[in-house]
Amino acid sequence: MSKNHRLDIIVKTLCDSDQPVSGTKLAKICDVSRQVIVQDIALLRAKDIDIISTSKGYIILDHDIKREIYVCHTDEMIEDELNTIVDLGGKVENVFVDHAVYGRIEANLNIHSRKDVKNFVNETALKKIKPLTELTGGKHGHLVCASSEFILDEIEEALAKMNILSKKDE
Known part of the structure; x- marks a missing residue:
C-alpha cells in the first residue's frame, strides 16, 4: 500500500x-x-x-474534501449516477451547468444517502420538474464532498466505468 x-x-x-x-x-x-x-x-x-x-x-475534526465532478448523461441515468456517488461515500452538495449565455446556474441538492436520492427523484417526477441538464444536453457538474481524495478518486473511476464522466471543457 x-x-x-x-x-x-x-x-x-x-x-x-x-x-x-x-x-x-x-x-x-x-x-x-x-x-x-x-x-x-x-x-x-x-x-x-x-x-x-x-x-x-x-x-x-470535521474534515471534508470537495471536488467538482463533471458528467454527461441522459435524464434516465440521474438516479444511478447519484446512487453511485453516495454508495462510495460521497455527498452531493449541488448540481450546476455552465450555460453559454447565462453562465453558471446551480442548485443545492445536499444528497447524502440513497434515501435522499430516492426523495429527489420522486419529487422531481411528482412535480414534473425538468433537470438543469436540459439546458446543456446532459452535461453538468456536482460539487462532491468526501472524507478523502481516495474516495473522490473512486467516485470518478466508477462514473468513468458508467461512461458518464466528463471533463470541464468537453
Whole structure:
C-alpha cells in the first residue's frame, strides 16, 4: 500500500468513527507499525487536517474534501449516477451547468444517502420538474464532498466505468 493510500485510509477511518481510534488499531488496519502511524498523523497535521490526540486515540475534526465532478448523461441515468456517488461515500452538495449565455446556474441538492436520492427523484417526477441538464444536453457538474481524495478518486473511476464522466471543457 502506498503512503498516500495509507494516509487516505487513516483519514477515512477517523472520519467514519464516532469515537477515538487508537494508533494500534490504525496500525492493524494499515498493516504497519504504530510508529509509522505516528509519523503519518504528523504528515496529515502538516497538511492542515485537524487531528487531535486523546488518551483513547485520534479524532479528526470535521474534515471534508470537495471536488467538482463533471458528467454527461441522459435524464434516465440521474438516479444511478447519484446512487453511485453516495454508495462510495460521497455527498452531493449541488448540481450546476455552465450555460453559454447565462453562465453558471446551480442548485443545492445536499444528497447524502440513497434515501435522499430516492426523495429527489420522486419529487422531481411528482412535480414534473425538468433537470438543469436540459439546458446543456446532459452535461453538468456536482460539487462532491468526501472524507478523502481516495474516495473522490473512486467516485470518478466508477462514473468513468458508467461512461458518464466528463471533463470541464468537453
